[in-house]
Amino acid sequence: xxxxxxxxxxxxxxxxxxxxxxxxxxxxxxxxxxxxxxxxxxxxxxxxxxxxxxxxxxxxxxxxxxxxxxxxxxxxxxxxxxxxxxxxxxxxxxxxxxxxxxxxxxxxxxxxxxxxxxxxxxxxxxxxxxxxxxxxxxxxxxxxxxxxxxxxxxxxxxxxxxxxxxxxxxxxxxxxxxxxxxxxxxxxxxxxxxxxxxxxxxxxxxxxxxxxxxxxxxxxxxxxxxxxxxxxxx
Amino acid sequence: xxxxxxxxxxxxxxxxxxxxxxxxxxxxxxxxxxxxxxxxxxxxxxxxxxxxxxxxxxxxxxxxxxxxxxxxxxxxxxxxxxxxxxxxxxxxxxxxxxxxxxxxxxxxxxxxxxxxxxxxxxxxxxxxxxxxxxxxxxxxxxxxxxxxxxxxxxxxxxxxxxxxxxxxxxxxxxxxxxxxxxxxxxxxxxxxxxxxxxxxxxxxxxxxxxxxxxxxxxxxxxxxxxxxxxxxxxxxxxxxxxxxxxxxxxxxxxxxxxxxxxxxxxxxxxxxxxxxxxxxxxxxxxxxxxxxxxxxxxxxxxxxxxxxxxxxxxxxxxxxxxxxxxxxxxxxxxxxxxxxxxxxxxxxxxxxxxxxxxxxxxxxxxxxxxxxxxxxxxxxxxxxxxxxxxxxxxxxxxxxxxxxxxxxxxxxxxxxxxxxxxxxxxxxxxxxxxxxxxxxxxxxxxxxxxxxxxxxxxxxxxxxxxxxxxxxxxxxxxxxxxxxxxxxxxxxxxxxxxxxxxxxxxxxxxxxxxxx
Numbered sequence: 001x002x003x004x005x006x007x008x009x010x011x012x013x014x015x016x017x018x019x020x021x022x023x024x025x026x027x028x029x030x031x032x033x034x035x036x037x038x039x040x041x042x043x044x045x046x047x048x049x050x051x052x053x054x055x056x057x058x059x060x061x062x063x064x065x066x067x068x069x070x071x072x073x074x075x076x077x078x079x080x081x082x083x084x085x086x087x088x089x090x091x092x093x094x095x096x097x098x099x100x101x102x103x104x105x106x107x108x109x110x111x112x113x114x115x116x117x118x119x120x121x122x123x124x125x126x127x128x129x130x131x132x133x134x135x136x137x138x139x140x141x142x143x144x145x146x147x148x149x150x151x152x153x154x155x156x157x158x159x160x161x162x163x164x165x166x167x168x169x170x171x172x173x174x175x176x177x178x179x180x181x182x183x184x185x186x187x188x189x190x191x192x193x194x195x196x197x198x199x200x201x202x203x204x205x206x207x208x209x210x211x212x213x214x215x216x217x218x219x220x221x222x223x224x225x226x227x228x229x230x231x232x233x234x
Numbered sequence: 235x236x237x238x239x240x241x242x243x244x245x246x247x248x249x250x251x252x253x254x255x256x257x258x259x260x261x262x263x264x265x266x267x268x269x270x271x272x273x274x275x276x277x278x279x280x281x282x283x284x285x286x287x288x289x290x291x292x293x294x295x296x297x298x299x300x301x302x303x304x305x306x307x308x309x310x311x312x313x314x315x316x317x318x319x320x321x322x323x324x325x326x327x328x329x330x331x332x333x334x335x336x337x338x339x340x341x342x343x344x345x346x347x348x349x350x351x352x353x354x355x356x357x358x359x360x361x362x363x364x365x366x367x368x369x370x371x372x373x374x375x376x377x378x379x380x381x382x383x384x385x386x387x388x389x390x391x392x393x394x395x396x397x398x399x400x401x402x403x404x405x406x407x408x409x410x411x412x413x414x415x416x417x418x419x420x421x422x423x424x425x426x427x428x429x430x431x432x433x434x435x436x437x438x439x440x441x442x443x444x445x446x447x448x449x450x451x452x453x454x455x456x457x458x459x460x461x462x463x464x465x466x467x468x469x470x471x472x473x474x475x476x477x478x479x480x481x482x483x484x485x486x487x488x489x490x491x492x493x494x495x496x497x498x499x500x501x502x503x504x505x506x507x508x509x510x511x512x513x514x515x516x517x518x519x520x521x522x523x524x525x526x527x528x529x530x531x532x533x534x535x536x537x538x539x540x541x542x543x544x545x546x547x548x549x550x551x552x553x554x555x556x557x558x559x560x561x562x563x564x565x566x567x568x569x570x571x572x573x574x575x576x577x578x579x580x581x582x583x584x585x586x587x588x589x590x591x592x593x594x595x596x597x598x599x600x601x602x603x604x605x606x607x608x609x610x611x612x613x614x615x616x617x618x619x620x621x622x623x624x625x626x627x628x629x630x631x632x633x634x635x636x637x638x639x640x641x642x643x644x645x646x647x648x649x650x651x652x653x654x655x656x657x658x659x660x661x662x663x664x665x666x667x668x669x670x671x672x673x674x675x676x677x678x679x680x681x682x683x684x685x686x687x688x689x690x691x692x693x694x695x696x697x698x699x700x701x702x703x704x705x706x707x708x709x710x711x712x713x714x715x716x717x718x719x720x721x722x723x724x725x726x727x728x729x730x731x732x733x734x735x736x737x738x739x740x741x742x743x744x745x746x747x748x749x750x
Contacts, residue, residue, distance in 0.1 A: 088626050089584070106564050159741050196587035196736050199620055203589050214591050214598070214612040214651075221596035224584070224626035 006120060007031045009050035011041035011067065012082070013060050021054070024109045030116075038062035042070055045077060052119060054112075055099070056082045057090055065090075065097055072098035078119045080112075088224035095178045095226065102176065102225075118174050118231070135170045137232045140209060140218050142170055149209070156208050161186060165201055166209075169219070169229040178226035202227065255297045259304030262289050267312040274317060282317045283334040290338055294346030302346040306339045365478045368396050372482060376489040385493055386415075389486040393462065397470050397479065403450070403486075404428050405458040412459060423461045432459045446470060448483055452491045460486075522566055526559035569697045572630070573682065576704040583627070583708060587620040587735055590653050590660060596625075597632035604640055609648035618653060620735040621660055627705045631713075634698040635664040635725050643668030643722065659711075660729045667722040676715045702727075 008030045012018045022032040035041035038059045057064035071077055081094045081102040091102045101115050134143045141150040149156045164186045182198055183191045206213040220228045266289045270282050286309040294302035318326045326332055372392045379385045386403050393401040402423055404412045412429050424440055431438050431447040435456050438447045446462040533552040575581055639649045643666035650665045678684050680703045685696040706713040711729040718724040
């Protein structure tokens with residue numbers, strides 16, 4: 001039923017900012033449910049079944065991280081986290097706790113819209129689509145099942161680890177994947193503190209895929225947080 | 235224990251003299267008897283009496299009153315028995331010899347008293363000289379000391395040299411409670427007693443310690459307590475030493491007072507500088523925040539009240555102004571907060587192993603919009619090792635340097651970044667082809683709120699480069715500006731490589747496609 005507008009839940013304690021976001025979102029064909037505190041937000045998430053949550057990390061009653069953990073224990077509700085700029089550790093923690101994406105304040109509404117859209121699209125794809133076959137952005141083409149990677153016409157040969165690393169990013173294309181998540185998925189849980197593995201392999205991967213590894217087009221660094229495979233959308 | 239009683243007992247001890255002196259008082263006259271015996275026929279008894287007199291005289295000078303009296307008596311007995319007729323009997327027949335003996339006794343007493351007096355004077359003079367020179371050495375060192383810790387160290391050392399005792403200086407905290415200095419040996423001080431001394435200002439002696447507690451006075455009151463462990467209480471408690479100890483304490487107290495006053499004066503200067511800085515910060519911030527704020531408030535106000543009268547075009551212009559100025563304010567706020575955090579020492583480096591390439595790449599990505607039409611050349615040395623840095627902060631450094639280069643050089647000229655490494659350092663340079671920086675400003679540009687052209691139209695408070703330097707210095711590196719060959723500005727950043735990057739296990743050879 002495509003005519004029903006998606007319901008978004010917004011948990012934000014600042015009334016002005018809440019008003020701004022809800023007005024903007026409503027003008028873009030979303031229905032918006034607002035909550036000023038973590039507890040009200042959790043209640044609303046349980047009873048109203050929203051399609052997506054926009055969560056400010058600094059809440060007056062319970063910690064935003066706790067809200068994420070609560071929700072993740074029982075639901076797959078997509079979460080976008082809002083945070084102040086200088087709190088990379090909060091962002092990383094939120095993502096590791098299960099948030100899907102983040103924005104640092106201040107951000108443009110256009111950016112928020114594109115993140116919401118991308119996240120809703122990803123959720124829509126998941127149930128029916130099954131495993132993703134291939135991924136393409138600009139010149140870069142990755143065939144996941146056949147384990148082949150092309151840049152333009154040229155086939156790029158990757159080592160097993162390089163391929164695993166790239167495929168984790170492909171499966172989350174457009175979204176940031178934290179260092180911890182990557183280390184865990186590619187090397188295993190005992191490697192989560194060995195960030196130098198990630199740097200070295202990411203460097204190798206860039207040298208094989210990027211035209212100018214110092215100004216990457218595809219494999220973007222989110223300093224202090226993780227990596228994002230560019231989908232060319234934002 | 236009562237101090238006066240203790241002192242008296244030491245005084246008594248001091249006036250006693252070795253038992254060997256008594257022995258000499260007997261032995262010396264007997265020795266003279268032996269010497270005189272062969273000559274008894276050649277000498278008259280009065281001559282022999284003179285020899286005994288000489289003996290008593292010597293004993294009186296060397297050994298003091300009581301041995302000399304003993305020597306007189308022994309001499310008298312020996313003379314009566316061996317020399318005065320009738321010999322081998324204590325009887326003395328001749329009146330003259332009796333008078334001689336009496337004179338000998340008197341001479342012994344008088345001489346020994348005189349000699350004792352001279353010796354005493356000499357001893358006092360010697361002690362005084364030693365004390366004066368000890369005091370002089372102490373005060374000489376104290377005048378050269380500049381910190382409170384130095385003064386305490388010097389005081390403790392001299393107390394040990396002079397009194398053979400370990401010493402600890404205890405100072406009160408804000409509540410007037412005495413505390414141990416961190417590195418002092420704990421076992422010798424009873425803090426309760428020290429506290430009592432501090433509160434009462436009275437000297438106390440702890441007989442179980444044994445330790446002596448003395449208040450440190452200055453003109454304004456008691457500033458602390460000196461605890462002296464006395465291995466040899468005598469060296470401390472005799473009056474002259476007590477006087478010396480008092481003088482020592484005086485010297486130390488005054489030196490401490492002086493150091494504290496100097497520190498206060500220094501604090502006041504620092505405070506004044508901070509005040510000046512705060513004022514320049516406030517005026518700078520208020521100017522740079524008010525200007526965009528004025529635009530935002532004004533534009534939003536007209537949109538709110540004159541909405542219908544505005545043309546579509548002017549509405550768009552006003553909205554554009556609001557958005558642009560808000561962005562400017564946002565950038566400024568971020569910079570000010572970042573500087574404040576760095577200044578407050580709140581930033582703990584989250585060091586991780588990173589590739590320089592990646593940090594530069596993410597900085598360039600963040601400036602994508604700004605540098606859209608700018609040529610940026612990146613030159614990387616081959617085989618760069620990973621560096622152990624806080625990537626977020628170092629990225630901030632790169633963003634600020636690149637933003638700076640973009641602001642101050644013509645848009646059609648390129649910006650060049652290069653990265654090089656030595657075994658011990660990594661250097662990153664960011665170079666533009668702008669007007670360069672006059673040599674006298676090359677240090678000042680890193681000062682907070684410094685801008686070469688104060689009223690330039692470029693936005694910014696002059697914090698970007700100060701933030702850069704603070705971050706680089708937090709990493710143990712340095713950041714310098716110079717003029718580039720052929721024109722332009724060159725920023726050079728050096729980061730020390732303190733440890734080798736960890737190695738990783740080589741990947742197994744089974745490739746996923748088998749032909750790479």
